[in-house]
Amino acid sequence: MRLRPNDAWNGGNKRRNIFLDLVYGSHVTSRLVWRFGMASSRNNLRLVTAAEARRSLGAHHDDLLSVVSDAHARFVADIAPLLPQMGARGRANAMHELIADEVQQRFFESEDFTIYNDGNRFCLITSNALFVRFKKLASDFLPRTYPTRTAIMFDRQLPLGAVPGEGRITIGYAVDRTGMELQDVLVMFMIDESRAMWNYSIMHEERQTTIPFPNVASAATPPRVTARFQPPAVSIAANDDDDDTDR
Numbered sequence: 001m002r003l004r005p006n007d008a009w010n011g012g013n014k015r016r017n018i019f020l021d022l023v024y025g026s027h028v029t030s031r032l033v034w035r036f037g038m039a040s041s042r043n044n045l046r047l048v049t050a051a052e053a054r055r056s057l058g059a060h061h062d063d064l065l066s067v068v069s070d071a072h073a074r075f076v077a078d079i080a081p082l083l084p085q086m087g088a089r090g091r092a093n094a095m096h097e098l099i100a101d102e103v104q105q106r107f108f109e110s111e112d113f114t115i116y117n118d119g120n121r122f123c124l125i126t127s128n129a130l131f132v133r134f135k136k137l138a139s140d141f142l143p144r145t146y147p148t149r150t151a152i153m154f155d156r157q158l159p160l161g162a163v164p165g166e167g168r169i170t171i172g173y174a175v176d177r178t179g180m181e182l183q184d185v186l187v188m189f190m191i192d193e194s195r196a197m198w199n200y201s202i203m204h205e206e207r208q209t210t211i212p213f214p215n216v217a218s219a220a221t222p223p224r225v226t227a228r229f230q231p232p233a234v235s236i237a238a239n240d241d242d243d244d245t246d247r
Contacts (some may be wrong), residue, residue, distance in 0.1 A: 008033075015128060037092045045157040048167035048189050050198045056126045057169070057187065058115075062204045063106050065185055068134065069203075070097035074180045080180065091179040092136045092144075099134045116164060131165025137172040141186065144202060155190040170196075 011233040059066065079094050080086070086094070087096055100122050107113045107124060113132075114125040124132040135143040143168065146150045157168060172188055188199035 018161045045167050065202045067102040068185050071102045074098050129166040131168045135170050137174040152193050155193045
């Protein structure tokens, strides 16, 4: 059977996906979803609006901001003086571990969040099944992620095996070139690896950005995966953040 992309692939045909599961297995179906941009209510996680995110996280905005700001303060006070030549990747990795520690301290006994950690990624799961991750932002105020297949599917809100959650929210933090100044902390909803449907700041509450949701075909077109992240055309000039890992 020859498979090729056409209008039928983008139609969200539930019976088609069930058929593919039965004939080829669900793992093959997920590969076809990613390769040909098949989007359906069965395969995509639900869209999360900024209003829903505020309802779910609003009561904890101060705590979430403190997770990042306190982790950064610890980095500046305890780690940066010991390793003054640390590069962007090392700073991102150190912040990742400090944020994980701050999350553990603040939310370990929380009734509104469950801490999820599978060894590869950690996050908070809200009571209404939102997956909340923490990421460093690049100069374009978008997460810097090495474009593996898993990372691309994650940002496109596609199911990933045992990774929980019905929608994925990113709490991103932006620092200056040296990593010593915390510039902003944003809550955002990614629709692919280079676009956020909306974002709002929990550090500067007056900042909020919402973009129109693109059509399915444009959102689902897979990019060429290269060994190095290619920033979108609208990004600011690159700096040493280009070497960041997916922390």
